Amino acid sequence: MKSLFKLFSIIIIIVVSNSYSFAAEKVEYLKTDWSFKGLFGKFDRASLQRGYQVYTEVCASCHSMKYLSYRNLAEPGGPEFSEAQAKAIAASFEVTDGPNSDGEMFTRPGKLSDKFVMPYENVKAAQAANGGAYPPDMSVLVKARGGGVDYIYSLLQGYEEAPSNVSLDEGVYYNKYMYGNKIRMAAPLSNGLVDYGDGTNATVEQMSKDVTTFLMWSAEPHLEARHQMGFKAIVYLIILTTLVYFSMKKIWSRVESEV
């Protein structure tokens, strides 16, 4: 058993040293209590719905979310809009479909099975409309940034007057959490920018938290199922390991040797 402890301490050392080695150039991000962290972490349903509202009213004018479909909004583990609500949301978008039997493309109201409508036809159009900068697709944005949710949450609140030694070009803004501190996106949020249906006060901090929660879900739509299954799997493994341990002790008691 002694060697077993050694073994696991080595595993832990390797893991810890690795997570440290990737955490170079760490900036202190703003912290908030995320409901989806931890062994039993779940999304805050109301926050996800508000986050969707922020996304669709603010971010979606520039940022696509091409891997999500409107049906996802009604699926378990997500914002869990009712199916009628999700249908209404989908129908509020014009979707290009076709070609029809005359060979023409046409537009129709969106359906649950449609992917989120993109703000621009293509990357070039997006760049042309944003001074050459491409607003990244937001589907997996949280996983595509080193700091994850804390980084996005901080970035949204990190706009400041540039220090006097930093000169900014036209259309470039100062953000203390951005890599290199220069960002092509103007501060997207301001107090009271959206009108929350549930009466929550739409402060920049609140909107940042809500939309970041929504982005976490969009990147990991099965996070809740994963946490639930993980807990069951690990409890099952621990019980089985214990049983096997005692069976092993019993079997090895036949020979004069330690296990």
Added chain:
Amino acid sequence: MSDHDYRPKSKVGQWFNDRLPLLTLANHLTDYPTPKNLNYWWTFGGILTFCLITQIVTGLTLAMHYIAHADMAFESVEHIMRDVNYGWLIRYIHANGASMFFLAVYIHIFRSLFYGSYKSPREIIWILGIIIYLLMMAAAFMGYVLPWGQMSFWGATVITNLFSAIPLVGEGIVTWLWGGYSVDNPTLTRFFTLHYLIPFLILGLVVLHIWALHVPGNNNPVGIDIKKPSKDTVPFHPYIVIKDGFALLMFMIVFAFFVFYAPNILGHADNYIEANPMVTPAHIVPEWYLLPFYAILRSVPDKLLGVVAMLSAILILAVLPWLDTSKIRSAVFRPLYKQFYWILVADVLILGYVGAMPAEGLYLLIARVATAYYFLHFLVILPILGFKEKTLPVPLSITEPVLGGSPNLAAARNKESKIE
């Protein structure tokens, strides 16, 4: 190997076994006499078999949904993560399974280094193991390219570009590897094909690895030859099966923790950005398990020599049985080797650490010293140590801790008869 005279009890069994002796094989595997003092470091062979099978099963399932095309690969991975039933689970097991596989293989290799398992008569097992390890690295590297994220693309670019260091034909080889003038769709499709093929090559080599193991039998923590079967051995089943099973379950708890609660911690965030040939990531780093070799590569200022150093760092292991001149296997009886062993472990961990850091300033200096020491250990320290080291007396058998033994059974028997 002693029970070729095994006969099944049933008539049908005998009829079948006379034509194809699978039952004899099964009997050999269950009765296989195993040293009874094997510690938990010896359970990683079984754990590695589990890892290989897990990777093959999850990999086959992923391949049913994945599309190997530069325009669709990234999207198809997102399709797996979102729309395929339990696709997220299968992919996270596969991605973290690669890390778990390497974690286990490093423990397995360092166990062999500590207990001298690579020494005569087990050189072939060891060399097969090194080939498996090389193929694992190739498979893991190509697997990392398949999601077609930024780190996939740029990792592939950096690693394939290493071949351009070969004089005269280098550039041609790189173009040939790419199937074009840059990493692109032809590169992706061939990497997918090879990534699919290599695990089955590994599987075949694992069979040879175990076969070669079953000829001399397991080494053991004392590192002496033992009589088989004897009081020093237990049958593989049930003793080793249950012990390996217990260790495997412990390993699976760690595995499950990564899959369910930290599935992306061992990966790089940039790989969730779709590959873009026009944008180079700030730092291109390989997966953690390749970092020590990456550090060796970058510590040499010349490109060609860097590649040579990196390859030598792996291939030097293949000749290790002849570099280590000591007759004593286990480090338990080699007080000096034991210390150098732990220095080597620290050296490799340091190389891994600096491999993740930018190759500049103090990091580069540390990488150079650590690289030099790595080669010094194998090329100078080990050969000399075998002659200079004053080893401790080795027991004659596992059960009877009589001192004065020798790693060579014949010599030990001679000594035994002399004592009598």
